[in-house]
Amino acid sequence: MTALVAVAIAGPLGYLVALPDSSQVAIADMREAEVKRDVQQIGELTSTARVTAGELNGVLSGLVEVLPQDGTPGARSAEPAEIEGWQRVLRQAVDRHAETPSGTTATNVARAGFRSAVDTMAIAVDAYAAGRKLPEDLRKTFLDLAVRQRSAAVTAWSVAATQLDQINVDAGKGHQHVYLTGAPGEGGMSADTIPEGSHG
Numbered sequence: 001m002t003a004l005v006a007v008a009i010a011g012p013l014g015y016l017v018a019l020p021d022s023s024q025v026a027i028a029d030m031r032e033a034e035v036k037r038d039v040q041q042i043g044e045l046t047s048t049a050r051v052t053a054g055e056l057n058g059v060l061s062g063l064v065e066v067l068p069q070d071g072t073p074g075a076r077s078a079e080p081a082e083i084e085g086w087q088r089v090l091r092q093a094v095d096r097h098a099e100t101p102s103g104t105t106a107t108n109v110a111r112a113g114f115r116s117a118v119d120t121m122a123i124a125v126d127a128y129a130a131g132r133k134l135p136e137d138l139r140k141t142f143l144d145l146a147v148r149q150r151s152a153a154v155t156a157w158s159v160a161a162t163q164l165d166q167i168n169v170d171a172g173k174g175h176q177h178v179y180l181t182g183a184p185g186e187g188g189m190s191a192d193t194i195p196e197g198s199h200g
Helices: 002-018 022-066 080-096 105-132 136-170
Strands: none
Touching: 022 080, 022 105, 022 136, 080 105, 105 136
């Protein structure tokens, strides 16, 4: 009788012990959902950054022509309509990168880096526009500030682009190079030599 009771009790207990802990299942489900959400956010951020990089490269190319690194007048002078176009592009870029959905720390760092870069580039363009309207003795100060802001923006973007490259690799999407190329020599980091999409 005792043996039968023991078997009767042990059977259900063994089944319960074999079941996974409900809290562990919940944690695993949360982690899986977080990974899926992060992969989606990385893809969206990469697409957004590509659009902005294409636009910023055009602005940077123009800025380099009208405002060399030493802050002196460039090879040509920007037309008011051109400056207004740059400002319009930057306003759109700032709005595009203003959204801050919560993601993993690594993705948030890349997102914040791009947001900082476009904000700083917008200041550079505004400083250039304001400097052109000032008397000669004050103009150089503003143009110097515009150059420094431009360089800071390029550097911030390159850091964010490097982070974006890494999180794409970690997410299984391979290398994604979204660097600015419109202002060579500004001091920002450049893409590695590993082919786009490669997992090496």
